[in-house]
Amino acid sequence: MKPAPFVYHRPRTVEEAVALLGLPACKVLAGGQSLVPLMNFRLSRPRHLVDINWLPGLDGVEWDPDQGRLRLGALVRHQVLATHPLVRRHLPVLAEAAGHIGHWAIRSRGTLGGSLAHADPAAELPAAMVALGARFCLRSQSGERWVDAGEFFQGLFTTVLAEDELLTAVEVSVDQSARWGFYEIARRVGDFALAGAYARRRGGVIDLTWFGVGPKPFTVELQAGEAEAALEQVLQTAAEDVAARQWAKVAAMRALQRAGR
């Protein structure tokens, strides 16, 4: 199958881009690694495509040492996230998770902003942002607003992004006292996760964030020591079948092991 016809737009500034987003049946085109398959199968038929790949300043990876904060542009490709020295130094768990997205050819094109806006429940990055307590900058013609990752994701492929809003940047404050672990279960290398988890240890408190388990990423706080019993209980309600519960449990236990003591 081939995509339905559309008009292609190539704005050169963010202002121009958000103005175009007011067109009827308009979609942002970032890496195209989720949108173009949908268009090829005519599951999505936008009439206007706004290609944001030519916008300047959206592909930055910046470390602010005073605030202890990492700022990532919406056009940072998955492969850059997985290999960038600043990400590997300050948020190695994010770099590790990005390396699990699809295959080399998918990571070379797919973008951070695209993955977050798409909000696939089995995707690595939305859950990473929830686990890390990130916030997102959303731009429209009426200005910008910042939204916490925990509020951004509403459900299956659903976010608070309005049709005329562009996600431009992500900010993560790095907590130096936290230890992180990540684990993902997939049938083959590159497949979407059957279940995945991020674990964060801070003193005696453990936070677990899952993806591929419910319609959107979710976090549960546990006390160290009671983790395994509490997990069973949490997952009784979160995952619908026995296999899914087991995957979710194994992912969480392995992530926790990786977070160390």
Added chain:
Amino acid sequence: MTEGANQKTTAEEAVEVALEVNGTVTKVLVPSRWLLSDVLRHRLGLTATHVGCEQGVCGACTVLIDGVPTRSCLLFAKAAEGLAITTLEGVLDDPALQALQEAFHRHHALQCGFCTPGMLLTALAMVRQQVPAEPETIREYLSGNLCRCTGYQYIVEAVAEVLQAVDRGDPAGSPALP
């Protein structure tokens, strides 16, 4: 009338697309919805780029963009302007590609050949990046290229042989860096 029916009756406008393919800039006139894979095959006659799934899964349509493997079925030709696109036809004289072709031949790393151009381009990018010749690493790098015939083992062996030659500094396997 539905939106879709409306669109069908509208005459489709072609746009000018300037593509840099294998070092040469070519202009074609195609509708914006044309994929890079279709322009390569049907306008430029570069049929080493195969089309399998058109959903990014099989890797048959792999091309190199700025030296990195990319799905040409998930990129609109118009959106590929300004990028350096390399198809298999553009690297036939590269000694590293020839070393890979010979290794594929020796190891029976192809049967029907449908996946082979995509495999070769991905393998060539691996050689250029000097990926370690570990079977696990090779399998991970090649995980985005599906093969229905070989069972992969011989492909992994062929690529490992060339990567090892590069490791040793053997000129046959050594890449002609861009």
